[in-house]
Amino acid sequence: MLKITGIKKSFGRKSVLKNVSMIAKPGQLIHISGINGSGKSTIFKIVTGLLEADSGKVELDHGDVIGALIENPSFLEYESAMTNLHFLANLNHRYNEKRVRNLLQQFELDPDDSQAIAKYSVGMRQKVGIIQAVMEEQNIILLDEPTRGIDQESIGQFLTLLNRLKQENKTVIIASHDQIDEINYDQGLTLQNGILLNE
Numbered sequence: 001m002l003k004i005t006g007i008k009k010s011f012g013r014k015s016v017l018k019n020v021s022m023i024a025k026p027g028q029l030i031h032i033s034g035i036n037g038s039g040k041s042t043i044f045k046i047v048t049g050l051l052e053a054d055s056g057k058v059e060l061d062h063g064d065v066i067g068a069l070i071e072n073p074s075f076l077e078y079e080s081a082m083t084n085l086h087f088l089a090n091l092n093h094r095y096n097e098k099r100v101r102n103l104l105q106q107f108e109l110d111p112d113d114s115q116a117i118a119k120y121s122v123g124m125r126q127k128v129g130i131i132q133a134v135m136e137e138q139n140i141i142l143l144d145e146p147t148r149g150i151d152q153e154s155i156g157q158f159l160t161l162l163n164r165l166k167q168e169n170k171t172v173i174i175a176s177h178d179q180i181d182e183i184n185y186d187q188g189l190t191l192q193n194g195i196l197l198n199e
């Protein structure tokens with residue numbers, strides 16, 4: 001379980017997060033909406049430890065593993081998708097080739113495509129970014145604008161993945177400024193003036 005309590009974060013004199021609290025339980029699919037610049041990515045960066053909050057607490061259960069797609073995912077540009085995913089999962093000694101191949105195929109990407117990732121389209125890169133956030137059986141998954149650049153057909157593939165993650169009792173938090181109509185969220189939150197409100 002992820003529990004965020006009273007997070008505050010300012011950049012210089014600009015107070016972005018004023019008092020952010022939320023609880024995300026296993027199996028929950030949560031949406032955080034908010035206009036550009038409201039601080040959605042900042043919340044994810046604090047949860048993953050990329051940024052430090054000025055005050056407040058982020059608590060996880062023992063054994064929780066976070067997966068995240070934040071902003072534009074970066075890759076080893078001259079390597080293939082499969083090599084990139086192998087490299088990333090190996091950092092945690094969690095590489096499972098079968099799972100990675102299945103995920104690529106699920107998004108209609110060819111695991112045996114030796115093409116450098118630099119040649120991938122925005123949508124194809126985004127899919128590889130989603131895959132790296134879930135391929136190590138992470139149980140708390142943070143996805144920042146996951147459908148950016150993804151076509152309608154691939155959104156269907158993404159929805160299938162979300163359903164599977166729910167069945168596996170994983171927690172998924174999606175931040176986006178627009179609503180994806182097909183997604184059935186358990187909880188909708190809006191980030192407004194530095195505070196998370198129930199929608």
Ligand SMILES: Nc1ncnc2c1ncn2[C@@H]1O[C@H](COP(=O)(O)OP(=O)(O)OP(=O)(O)O)[C@@H](O)[C@H]1O
Nearest residue numbers: 011012016034035036037038039040041042043177
């Ligand atoms: N490292 C930083 N230094 C200074 N200001 C920052 C930094 N990171 C974020 N900000 C500012 O904090 C505010 C919130 O940014 P953030 O990226 O969290 O918003 P967002 O809700 O994710 O926006 P978007 O929907 O455009 O992705 C913005 O005004 C941004 O300029």
